[in-house]
Amino acid sequence: MNGEQEFDYLNVIPLVDVMLVLLTIVLTTSTFIATGGIAVNLPKAEGGEAATAVESRSIVVDKGGQVFLDDKKLSLEDLAVALSATPRDTPLLLRADRDLPLQGFVEVYECVKKQGFTSLSLQTEQKSK
Numbered sequence: 285m286n287g288e289q290e291f292d293y294l295n296v297i298p299l300v301d302v303m304l305v306l307l308t309i310v311l312t313t314s315t316f317i318a319t320g321g322i323a324v325n326l327p328k329a330e331g332g333e334a335a336t337a338v339e340s341r342s343i344v345v346d347k348g349g350q351v352f353l354d355d356k357k358l359s360l361e362d363l364a365v366a367l368s369a370t371p372r373d374t375p376l377l378l379r380a381d382r383d384l385p386l387q388g389f390v391e392v393y394e395c396v397k398k399q400g401f402t403s404l405s406l407q408t409e410q411k412s413k
Contacts, residue, residue: 327382329408340375341367343396347381349388360395367399375403 343363344352351358353366376396380389396404 327380327408328411330411340377341370342377342379343392345378345380345384345388345392347383349384351392360391363392364395364399367396367401370401372400373402375405376401377405377407379407 342352342354344355346352351360351363353363358366378392378396380392393404
């Protein structure tokens with residue numbers, strides 16, 4: 285033998301460690317991106333599914349009933365026009381202030397549904413126990 289020893293396995297632990305760090309960075313960054321820049325007090329709910337980081341559009345309705353699509357202020361009519369150019373299978377994330385009157389939420393919901401969108405999610409905060 286020439287002194288070299290063959291190895292029977294590949295140590296993947298360092299690779300897994302690096303991948304976990306990268307995953308943590310991606311998840312942390314996507315959380316900051318998904319929360320948006322318009323301040324809204326979200327309603328609280330027991331649980332639910334987390335929002336995914338797919339190509340989605342964000343609709344925000346603040347306490348005063350002002351509507352924003354991807355951080356751009358619009359009227360309900362302008363929202364309908366802006367959504368008409370969006371593919372119908374695009375997921376929409378609705379963030380409505382918890383103090384918003386129900387009628388304001390329903391108007392935005394109807395506007396989205398009239399456009400034929402199939403995926404509309406309502407973002408809430410986790411209730412503290």
